[in-house]
Amino acid sequence: DADVTQTPRNRITKTGKRIMLECSQTKGHDRMYWYRQDPGLGLRLIYYSFDVKDINKGEISDGYSVSRQAQAKFSLSLESAIPNQTALYFCATSDSPGQGKLSFGSGTRLTVV
Amino acid sequence: KQEVTQIPAALSVPEGENLVLNCSFTDSAIYNLQWFRQDPGKGLTSLLLIQSSQREQTSGRLNASLDKSSGRSTLYIAASQPGDSATYLCAVRRWGGSEKLVFGKGTKLTVNP
Numbered sequence: 173d174a175d176v177t178q179t180p181r182n183r184i185t186k187t188g189k190r191i192m193l194e195c196s197q198t199k200g201h202d203r204m205y206w207y208r209q210d211p212g213l214g215l216r217l218i219y220y221s222f223d224v225k226d227i228n229k230g231e232i233s234d235g236y237s238v239s240r241q242a243q244a245k246f247s248l249s250l251e252s253a254i255p256n257q258t259a260l261y262f263c264a265t266s267d268s269p270g271q272g273k274l275s276f277g278s279g280t281r282l283t284v285v
Numbered sequence: 286k287q288e289v290t291q292i293p294a295a296l297s298v299p300e301g302e303n304l305v306l307n308c309s310f311t312d313s314a315i316y317n318l319q320w321f322r323q324d325p326g327k328g329l330t331s332l333l334l335i336q337s338s339q340r341e342q343t344s345g346r347l348n349a350s351l352d353k354s355s356g357r358s359t360l361y362i363a364a365s366q367p368g369d370s371a372t373y374l375c376a377v378r379r380w381g382g383s384e385k386l387v388f389g390k391g392t393k394l395t396v397n398p
Contacts, residue, residue, distance in 0.1 A: 176328070205384075214289075214374075214388040215329075231385060262328055272317060272378055274386070276328030 175199045178263050178277035185253050185284055193248045193280050195263030203266040204246040205274070206230075206238060208259040215262070221246055253284040287312045289377055291389035298365055299397050306360040306392050308375035313353045316378040320349050320360050323372045323391065332373075333360070337380065365396045 176197045185191050195204065206218040217230030219238040227238055235257060237249045250257055263277040288311045298304050308318070317336045321329040333342045333349040335358070341350040348361040362369055372393045376386040 203384075212390065214390045215376075215386075216388075217385050220384050228384070264329075272386075273319070273331050273334050274321075274329070275331070276321075278326070278328045 176263055176265055176275050176277040178261075178280050180280060181278065182281045183283070185282070187254055187284055189253050191250045191253055191282070193261055193263075193282070195246045195248070195277060197244050197246075197263075197265045197275075199265050199267070199275055200243075201265035201267045201275070202243065203268075204240065205264040205266070206236075206246070206248045207262045207264060208232070209262060209279075210259050218248065218261075250282075250284075253282075255284045258282060258284045287315075287377060287379060287387045289375060289387050289389040291373075291375060291392050293392060294390070295393040295395070297395040297397060300365060300367060302365050302396075303361070303363050304365055304394075306362070306373050306394070308358040308360070308389055310356045310358075310377050310387070312379070313356055314380040315353065316380045318349075318351055318358050318375060318377045319386070320347075320358075321374045321376065323374060329374065362394075365394075367396050367398050370394055370396050 179194045205220040207215045209215045216232050220228050221240045239247050261280045264274045290309045319334045320332045323329045335342050335351040346363040351358045372391040374391040376388040
């Protein structure tokens with residue numbers, strides 16, 4: 173079983189719909205992250221969390237929200253999806269800031285039509 | 286603003302060849318640098334992490350070097366194999382404990398049998 177699991181793997185949704193992407197991990201890491209990857213732009217950080225009571229904005233948080241339901245679960249929501257949110261979304265975990273070695277999920281390919 | 290550049294964007298080599306992938310960054314005040322591998326349809330796998338105080342790291346056929354003063358890192362792959370075909374990304378973490386990693390756009394490597 174994967175250490176960092178993302179669901180769904182693929183999703184097509186309509187403009188204006190609310191959608192949630194889920195991430196769970198079995199690595200026991202405190203730090204969790206959401207990234208998006210766009211062709212030609214690389215990976216960009218959306219939100220991150222150090223523990224259940226901690227949520228921090230990344231560089232492109234507008235239009236997104238997150239929830240850290242438990243140490244092992246971190247979900248990303250698009251309240252009202254728009255076409256330019258079409259991208260590949262990755263969840264990642266890390267055991268400490270010093271090392272910062274990230275473990276990534278397999279990604280969710282989201283298409284907003 | 287930190288910028289990370291990877292050249293070339295794509296590279297094709299015959300099996301068995303030794304090769305070097307390049308990563309350059311504009312701000313030398315980095316905490317660490319990581320090299321990742323990304324396979325199609327999958328997430329990123331961390332290959333090597335070099336702390337700012339280190340010059341290189343090795344894992345199997347992979348060797349990564351870091352020259353902060355010149356803003357460069359290289360990933361050396363010895364005796365390349367078709368299974369090494371993937372996109373390789375580098376990412377730098379800013380000094381000061383920032384959670385934000387700045388990613389390059391990657392080099393797509395194809396190793397031909």
